[in-house]
Amino acid sequence: MTNPTRALLASKDALLLSSASLADCQADVMSAIEIVDSALQSLAPPPNPRPVLPSNISVVASDQEVYLTWDFPLPAETPGVEVQRASNGGWTNLAQNAQESFLDSPPQVGPQQYRIRGFNRANAGGVEEPKASPWSATFSVVTSNPQPPGPGPGPDPEPSEYRALDRADKSSSENKLWRAPDMLASRTGRTNGTVGDIRRGQWTQGDLIKEDLTGTTTSQWHSNMHVDTAPRPGNYVWRNIECRSAVEDVWATKNLWGAREHYVPERLVEDCDFAFMKEHGLYISPQEGSTVRRSTFVNVGAQGLQYAHRPVAKGSAYKNNHSYSQDPVYIVDDCHMIDCGRFAGRGSFSLTYFTCGNVDYPGTFKVSNSSFVANWDQPNNDYFGDYHSTGAMVVTAGSWEDGSTWTGGCQTKLIELTNNLYDYTTPDRSILSLRSFEDLVITDCVFIVRDNSRGKACLKVDSYVDDPTIKSKRITLRNVYAPGQIGKVQGAGNFSMHCPGEEIKIDARTGNIVSRRPL
Numbered sequence: 001m002t003n004p005t006r007a008l009l010a011s012k013d014a015l016l017l018s019s020a021s022l023a024d025c026q027a028d029v030m031s032a033i034e035i036v037d038s039a040l041q042s043l044a045p046p047p048n049p050r051p052v053l054p055s056n057i058s059v060v061a062s063d064q065e066v067y068l069t070w071d072f073p074l075p076a077e078t079p080g081v082e083v084q085r086a087s088n089g090g091w092t093n094l095a096q097n098a099q100e101s102f103l104d105s106p107p108q109v110g111p112q113q114y115r116i117r118g119f120n121r122a123n124a125g126g127v128e129e130p131k132a133s134p135w136s137a138t139f140s141v142v143t144s145n146p147q148p149p150g151p152g153p154g155p156d157p158e159p160s161e162y163r164a165l166d167r168a169d170k171s172s173s174e175n176k177l178w179r180a181p182d183m184l185a186s187r188t189g190r191t192n193g194t195v196g197d198i199r200r201g202q203w204t205q206g207d208l209i210k211e212d213l214t215g216t217t218t219s220q221w222h223s224n225m226h227v228d229t230a231p232r233p234g235n236y237v238w239r240n241i242e243c244r245s246a247v248e249d250v251w252a253t254k255n256l257w258g259a260r261e262h263y264v265p266e267r268l269v270e271d272c273d274f275a276f277m278k279e280h281g282l283y284i285s286p287q288e289g290s291t292v293r294r295s296t297f298v299n300v301g302a303q304g305l306q307y308a309h310r311p312v313a314k315g316s317a318y319k320n321n322h323s324y325s326q327d328p329v330y331i332v333d334d335c336h337m338i339d340c341g342r343f344a345g346r347g348s349f350s351l352t353y354f355t356c357g358n359v360d361y362p363g364t365f366k367v368s369n370s371s372f373v374a375n376w377d378q379p380n381n382d383y384f385g386d387y388h389s390t391g392a393m394v395v396t397a398g399s400w401e402d403g404s405t406w407t408g409g410c411q412t413k414l415i416e417l418t419n420n421l422y423d424y425t426t427p428d429r430s431i432l433s434l435r436s437f438e439d440l441v442i443t444d445c446v447f448i449v450r451d452n453s454r455g456k457a458c459l460k461v462d463s464y465v466d467d468p469t470i471k472s473k474r475i476t477l478r479n480v481y482a483p484g485q486i487g488k489v490q491g492a493g494n495f496s497m498h499c500p501g502e503e504i505k506i507d508a509r510t511g512n513i514v515s516r517r518p519l
Helices: 003-043 180-186
Strands: 058-062 065-069 080-087 090-098 101-104 110-119 139-143 196-198 208-217 221-225 236-245 257-264 267-270 273-275 282-286 290-293 296-298 305-308 329-333 336-338 351-354 363-368 371-374 393-395 412-418 421-425 432-434 437-443 446-450 459-461 474-478 486-489 494-496 502-507 513-518
Touching: 058 139, 065 110, 065 139, 065 502, 065 513, 080 101, 090 101, 090 110, 101 513, 180 296, 180 336, 208 221, 221 236, 236 257, 267 282, 282 290, 351 363
Parallel strands: 196 221, 208 236, 221 257, 236 267, 236 273, 257 282, 267 290, 273 296, 282 305, 290 329, 296 336, 305 351, 329 363, 336 371, 351 393, 363 412, 371 421, 393 432, 412 437, 421 446, 432 459, 437 474, 459 486
Antiparallel strands: 058 065, 065 101, 080 090, 080 110, 110 139, 474 502, 486 494, 502 513
């Protein structure tokens, strides 16, 4: 073989070896690239999750406005809410980043339709990062022109002639005389005696009615409805009954109660009077609702009227009632609570509702034409030593219920306060402490807090309720006289209670004013 041939063959072998080496190198490079790509992919953020639709959506129309609410805080994957209104056969976008609620003023009155969805404008909108949840159902409401104010109180029977607004410039001593003394002076036809114990075997059919009794006692209570678990029939009625202590001093008497009642069906109390009870005037554990009219509670040491519903035992507290089978309604009308709550051991709000309703059967509370006035002649030194009153009304959420029956929604449908006088001096707590309601409506009421050195709020909302799903929702104030007084949403904002001649709507979860208009 000639030398050139050998040289060419050697060159070919070298080229082949070089080619193989390059191929190996290329494979190594490609492998390295794949490793880098995999590392880069692991460092990249995952696709944003799809927003979800908020729960418990509510759409309410009031005159020319529509108020939309939903559960808040929003889910983590839902940074905002998109709101649309039906318009000209299609839908008009109103918002894409609404948070707690949304207020709309449609350009025309009449039928309106709305829908919402969870929305995230940061999403790419592609297959992996959809911007929105599915749409909610369509909500239909009707708006109208505001009605002009009427001519004032008409020919309704009393007590509509008694206006709380007329008491705004009176002293606490004068306000204690608003209605209770005249009521007490008008009582007739009572005979001495007490209601006595009520046992299941004594009430087997029909209504149970107790009437025209007056008596003083040194025993524990005028009436005790025993803890018999069998449901009782009919309604339980008191008419024209007086319960008072033989000693007119809540500090000197035994722990007296006007009545202690377990497993009570529909309860009706009319024209009754309670005075100098060291504990409660009426302590009722209702399985249905209750109505109390034209009654007085004067110098009752603890609560004037307390409702406590315990269908489930909890801790050392035994169950004292059956579960609700329908939405309970509680009415207090033309009732007057004067200087109550002073007894140190049980001093509390004059009117109390403990778990009166749940999310399955939410309660309705209506208090009207009534007065709550306290300015004790001496302070209660067992507490701060300088306050002369406690609160007027409390509504609790879930204190005695099994947790599974009350979380996840409001346990009160409506609290309606109309033409009431609230006059308190150096109180140790808020005048109203209200929790877990859908709607609170306060109309033509007067709030006076004298010598408020402890800075108590006139209204405190959702105290001690940590579950955001049962936070209260809406507050409406109409023609309320409360100069210098505030409402306070626990953990959120404050708002003025004073709105003579106006209507104010407030988001009860934030304390923000939603709308304001003249009446």
